[in-house]
Amino acid sequence: MPRSALILAVLLLAAAGAAGLWFLSVRRADPQYWPRKPLQNVPTAHAVRPADWAELTLAGGPGGNDWVLLPDQPQQPPFRSSVQASQRGFLAPQDCVECHAEYCETFQHTSHARTSMLPSTDSILGSLQPGHNVLTTARTELQFRMQQQDNAIVQQVILQHPETRTVFTGSFPMDLVFGSGNHGQSYLWWNADRLYQAHVSYLSESDAWVNSPGPYFDGTADFARPVPVRCMECHVTWIAADPKEMNRFDRSTLIPGVTCVRCHGPAHEHVAYHRQHPDETQGRRIVNPAALTIQRQNEICAQCHSAGEDHASLFGYRPGEPLEQWLQLDLSASAESNADPHAANQLARLMQSRCFQQTSGFACTLCHDPHQNQADTLTITAQQCRQCHQQDPCPEVQSEKTGSLARQRCVACHMPARRDAQVAMQTRQGNIEALLRDHQIGIWPETTAIERIRLEATLKQTLQSVEGATP
Numbered sequence: 001m002p003r004s005a006l007i008l009a010v011l012l013l014a015a016a017g018a019a020g021l022w023f024l025s026v027r028r029a030d031p032q033y034w035p036r037k038p039l040q041n042v043p044t045a046h047a048v049r050p051a052d053w054a055e056l057t058l059a060g061g062p063g064g065n066d067w068v069l070l071p072d073q074p075q076q077p078p079f080r081s082s083v084q085a086s087q088r089g090f091l092a093p094q095d096c097v098e099c100h101a102e103y104c105e106t107f108q109h110t111s112h113a114r115t116s117m118l119p120s121t122d123s124i125l126g127s128l129q130p131g132h133n134v135l136t137t138a139r140t141e142l143q144f145r146m147q148q149q150d151n152a153i154v155q156q157v158i159l160q161h162p163e164t165r166t167v168f169t170g171s172f173p174m175d176l177v178f179g180s181g182n183h184g185q186s187y188l189w190w191n192a193d194r195l196y197q198a199h200v201s202y203l204s205e206s207d208a209w210v211n212s213p214g215p216y217f218d219g220t221a222d223f224a225r226p227v228p229v230r231c232m233e234c235h236v237t238w239i240a241a242d243p244k245e246m247n248r249f250d251r252s253t254l255i256p257g258v259t260c261v262r263c264h265g266p267a268h269e270h271v272a273y274h275r276q277h278p279d280e281t282q283g284r285r286i287v288n289p290a291a292l293t294i295q296r297q298n299e300i301c302a303q304c305h306s307a308g309e310d311h312a313s314l315f316g317y318r319p320g321e322p323l324e325q326w327l328q329l330d331l332s333a334s335a336e337s338n339a340d341p342h343a344a345n346q347l348a349r350l351m352q353s354r355c356f357q358q359t360s361g362f363a364c365t366l367c368h369d370p371h372q373n374q375a376d377t378l379t380i381t382a383q384q385c386r387q388c389h390q391q392d393p394c395p396e397v398q399s400e401k402t403g404s405l406a407r408q409r410c411v412a413c414h415m416p417a418r419r420d421a422q423v424a425m426q427t428r429q430g431n432i433e434a435l436l437r438d439h440q441i442g443i444w445p446e447t448t449a450i451e452r453i454r455l456e457a458t459l460k461q462t463l464q465s466v467e468g469a470t471p
Contacts (some may be wrong), residue, residue: 172189300319
């Protein structure tokens with residue numbers, strides 16, 4: 001599977017926007033100088049089987065066809081980093097409220113702010129109610145139950161032999177929520193100071209618990225997939241990582257969400273300056289992305305919304321600097337990594353569009369306001385489209401049967417939502433593929449035909465409702 005596809009699989013469920021990103025092939029960042037260095041220690045795992053089930057394996061399962069795969073317990077003391085977020089200027093969002101309360105209030109509802117969260121009944125979108133909190137698998141002997149247990153919210157594995165009734169159970173806490181919920185969520189759990197992905201994720205489209213995307217086989221329970229620092233770079237503001245281990249972190253340094261400083265750069269000097277000069281109205285010692293060139297603005301987004309090959313930790317990247325020092329991007333139209341619409345590749349897809357190539361000011365923020373939760377994206381984007389495309393009616397779909405509805409739905413035809421086979425989740429009924437917005441703006445005849453039929457049906461239903469309400 002291409003590395004770019006693995007990047008997305010985090011995302012679901014993402015981002016963020018993003019970005020979602022699934023878990024990649026991994027390298028580690030030196031916390032002092034930030035170059036990538038080869039991993040020295042890869043976490044090990046072991047299979048768990050009840051004694052009388054030793055002969056029962058599942059074809060295609062993880063870890064050598066085992067039913068349940070768990071990580072080994074680390075033997076080292078907890079990792080403690082000498083590098084703290086405040087030293088690097090990675091401040092928490094509450095440090096910005098003092099002067100930017102309005103922005104902070106609206107920002108907390110955005111996909112970036114919610115791309116990782118601590119667990120709660122509010123942040124976990126999947127149901128915990130009996131009857132709706134169970135994931136059944138192709139093997140009736142195995143099921144998962146999501147529930148509150150003591151002071152935690154857990155994924156409970158229940159493995160029951162159909163004849164001997166031998167039972168294996170295990171509970172794994174949802175310690176960190178990954179994904180804003182626009183497409184779905186995945187969940188991470190701490191095994192001492194190491195992070196792993198839980199087997200069960202949540203898919204928003206079907207409002208259901210599902211096997212996590214990637215190498216998660218229906219009918220198995222895999223809680224041993226390590227979460228590398230690259231995933232954290234696109235889902236948290238900051239966390240300190242052990243440079244010698246694949247998935248070992250200092251838990252105390254976590255700042256969830258992708259917040260202000262990831263786009264504006266280190267803020268400790270900025271905060272200190274304005275506390276000393278409270279009458280200063282112009283922002284000092286901070287990056288204003290709007291003041292950067294279009295390329296540098298888009299590179300801020302490309303940290304996570306591109307399929308680049310990273311060679312230095314993005315926790316060391318500073319907005320306004322050339323991203324190529326941290327990320328090797330191939331934005332050519334012929335690049336294999338740019339052939340799919342997944343969320344980790346949005347900039348490359350956009351750059352292949354004539355709208356991008358024939359304008360000089362096409363920044364991501366033209367359509368996306370990073371400070372606002374833009375629920376009505378179709379209408380907002382349509383307003384931008386009409387800045388250049390003023391023809392009305394739309395020659396593709398607008399007619400007597402569709403009325404003027406198409407004027408608000410440019411994106412539906414020209415940036416279609418498409419199934420991504422590289423982000424598939426196994427179920428008893430077959431694979432489910434994530435539905436993601438393709439950022440290559442173009443003319444898609446098949447999509448246009450489907451949208452025309454949908455608009456005609458919508459208009460017909462609206463007219464029938466109006467006629468039914470007329471006395």
